Amino acid sequence: MRVSVPLKDAYRLLNHGPTTLVSTCEPSGAKPNVMAAAWAMAIDFEPPKVAVVVAQGTYTRELLERNAELVLSLPTVAMIDDVYLVGTKSGREIDKWKVLSAEKATKVRPPLIGGCVGWLECVVIQEPSVREKYDLVIAEVVAAWADDAVYREREWRFEKDDPRRTIHHLARGTFFATGERVEAKKV
Amino acid sequence: MRVSVPLKDAYRLLNHGPTTLVSTCEPSGAKPNVMAAAWAMAIDFEPPKVAVVVAQGTYTRELLERNAELVLSLPTVAMIDDVYLVGTKSGREIDKWKVLSAEKATKVRPPLIGGCVGWLECVVIQEPSVREKYDLVIAEVVAAWADDAVYREREWRFEKDDPRRTIHHLARGTFFATGERVEAKKV
Numbered sequence: 001m002r003v004s005v006p007l008k009d010a011y012r013l014l015n016h017g018p019t020t021l022v023s024t025c026e027p028s029g030a031k032p033n034v035m036a037a038a039w040a041m042a043i044d045f046e047p048p049k050v051a052v053v054v055a056q057g058t059y060t061r062e063l064l065e066r067n068a069e070l071v072l073s074l075p076t077v078a079m080i081d082d083v084y085l086v087g088t089k090s091g092r093e094i095d096k097w098k099v100l101s102a103e104k105a106t107k108v109r110p111p112l113i114g115g116c117v118g119w120l121e122c123v124v125i126q127e128p129s130v131r132e133k134y135d136l137v138i139a140e141v142v143a144a145w146a147d148d149a150v151y152r153e154r155e156w157r158f159e160k161d162d163p164r165r166t167i168h169h170l171a172r173g174t175f176f177a178t179g180e181r182v183e184a185k186k187v
Numbered sequence: 188m189r190v191s192v193p194l195k196d197a198y199r200l201l202n203h204g205p206t207t208l209v210s211t212c213e214p215s216g217a218k219p220n221v222m223a224a225a226w227a228m229a230i231d232f233e234p235p236k237v238a239v240v241v242a243q244g245t246y247t248r249e250l251l252e253r254n255a256e257l258v259l260s261l262p263t264v265a266m267i268d269d270v271y272l273v274g275t276k277s278g279r280e281i282d283k284w285k286v287l288s289a290e291k292a293t294k295v296r297p298p299l300i301g302g303c304v305g306w307l308e309c310v311v312i313q314e315p316s317v318r319e320k321y322d323l324v325i326a327e328v329v330a331a332w333a334d335d336a337v338y339r340e341r342e343w344r345f346e347k348d349d350p351r352r353t354i355h356h357l358a359r360g361t362f363f364a365t366g367e368r369v370e371a372k373k374v
Binding site (some may be wrong): 011018028038042044077080083089129130168170174179183184186187 | 197198202228230231239240267270323325343354355357368371372
């Protein structure tokens, strides 16, 4: 079940460095698009902020320039074929909604992606200089959600071999699943 | 054995989102320091660039303001106690070189961290605006290295249960090991 994650914990969804899906749309909410992005990370706790690289020339970037909102969804091992497909083909070429499903977000117009296990609804902060120079988009998280099958008591709780584990892209369709939990000695 | 990674492949070391150690030093090379950073990612392929969050007030940030160089080292499961320690205590309070070892870099003055499996030697690109506003440091990778026990043929090759797997911080000393490799269908 999708449950709300307090904004102060939003960084916990992204902290382990999973690959993300970035969704965007027209200002009217029309023509939602989605691309895969391994280059996304938390950059602040509260209010939570993220940075994500969205290359110039992509349809996602074009939509972002018109509507300064995005959703980061966290896909799973079960979804890698679809993640790789939407990461390599443009929404100008294929209909990505043939393989992925869109669900309504609460605070922004771009959709959450169905089947994912974490979602961050974000409003872009206008930083045109780093966007032009580095394709770096900075955004504030305004709502966060997680699937309580794998996120409980403020932490990811992945079972061994669970197809709902998050994924980490290496290159060219090779991913790593998120592995076992290890605890450091408290200091 | 530590082997050179071509700069065009440097992003492959970081692409799966591992936690990093950031080392810095005085312009003379003196007083090297190291902190843990989960908020580090690749932002470009060639020339390779990275973005890393280094909070204002930290000793690492103070050194970076004086010497615009850093090394990102990728620690392992075997090192989590030390990673958590150097991520929670300041180099102003403790001598971090009692738990970690420094090895000479080739193109920059801050050291590589011994026992790690990947290293990115970086020169900071001056972007004072995002550094002030978001603690975001942008840097170009000028040399990259990996341990060929776990990185071969342009890819991480982690064996199951290998203590040399990279790690992904969730929060407060809880990490995930990098898990098994999964391959997407090629499109």
